[in-house]
Amino acid sequence: MKISKILTAAAISAVLATGAYTGIAQAQEPLKLTIATEGAYPPFNFINAAGELSGFDVDIGRALCEEMKAECKFITIEWDGAIPSLQAGKFDAFIASMSITPERKKQVDFSNKYYNTPPGLAAPKDGKIKGVTKEDLAGKSIGVQISTTHANYAEKTFTDSTIKSYPTAEEYRLDLANGRLDAASDDSVTLSQWLNTEDGACCELVGTWPAVPEIHGPGAGVAFKQGNPELIAKFNDAIKAIRTNGKYKEINDKYFDFDAYGAETN
Missing domain, CATH: 3.40.190.10 (Periplasmic binding protein-like II)
Known part of the structure; x- marks a missing residue:
């Protein structure tokens, strides 16, 4: 019995020494x-x-x-x-x-x-856009970032508006600040953060709306x-x-x- 235990211990030591006992080695990685x-x-x-x-x-x-x-x-x-x-x-x-x-x-x-966090809409402070419904935004141009839930929502909801997609948020913000867009839709938090900067001083958060599960998840x-x-x-x-x-x-x-x-x- 003692010899058997010694041999078993020796065998385990040999396996560990050669790195063949991968389960323990992997657990330590x-x-x-x-x-x-x-x-x-x-x-x-x-x-x-x-x-x-x-x-x-x-x-x-x-x-x-x-x-x-x-x-x-x-x-x-x-x-x-x-x-x-x-x-x-x-x-x-x-x-x-x-x-x-x-x-x-x-x-x-x-x-x-x-x-x-909820989606929202930013627009210039001139007050021409009063709300965030399809009717409020009819005939307006709305900037969104491409391949986002906000782009999908805008295209499906604001069907009487012109939806312009941009590779990055910075690009739609630049066009909104320079008067090349009437509004922009994005996450309300990231919009609010931008509106509190010098670059975003042109505009305000017009409103937010509840996320639509089948679009926003x-x-x-x-x-x-x-x-x-x-x-x-x-x-x-x-x-x-x-x-x-x-x-x-x-x-x-x-x-x-x-x-x-x-x-x-x-």
């Missing part, structure tokens, strides 16, 4: 992820004055990585190329205020939401290449954990004076 964001959608993701990637999305992403004890590298990518690049496996996750919609779920997988989630449920489960657990342990509130309060998470649906 930290999760390494490349996470992409847009970097041009303040206050959610942007390049700050120091040239560093910053914003609510980025801070949430870093908090999730910390909760998962993962080593994460953050990169930027243009919004319109995010889903094709994710499908091609160029990065592991996309954290950039991407709404969880039925159409996108045909192309990528999502975590549970990590925030949900339940909120913004982390996007993944399809077929990795284990990774998604890790992110979902981390989202729940930072909501519980106070880290989410700490990040939230850095940017907002309200709970960006919205109603507890997940």
Whole structure:
């Protein structure tokens, strides 16, 4: 019996020494992820004055990585190329205020939401636009960022208006400030943040409206290449954990004076 135990211990030691016992070796390896964001959608993701990637999305992403004890590298990518690049496996996750919609779920997988804020409309302060209905905006030009839920909503709702799509939010803002647009539709938080800057002083938030589930989905989630449920489960657990342990509130309060998470649906 003693000889058998000695031989068994020796065998295990030999396996560990040669690295063949991969289960233990892999368990000790930290999760390494490349996470992409847009970097041009303040206050959610942007390049700050120091040239560093910053914003609510980025801070949430870093908090999730910390909760998962993962080593994460953050990169930027243009919004319109995010889903094709994710499908091609160029990065592991996309954290950039991407709404969880039925159409996108045909192309990528999502975590549970990590925030949900209402859409809104900005227009010049001259008061010519009084509301946010189809009738209020008839005959007006409305700027939106291409391939967003706000673009989809505008095209389906404001059918008596001219909808102009732009690659980035900065571009529609520039045209709105310079009088080349009558209004712009986007997330109400990012619009409000811009309106409080010198560049946005031209305009005001005319109003907001409730998200339409079939267009806007339940909120913004982390996007993944399809077929990795284990990774998604890790992110979902981390989202729940930072909501519980106070880290989410700490990040939230850095940017907002309200709970960006919205109603507890997940």
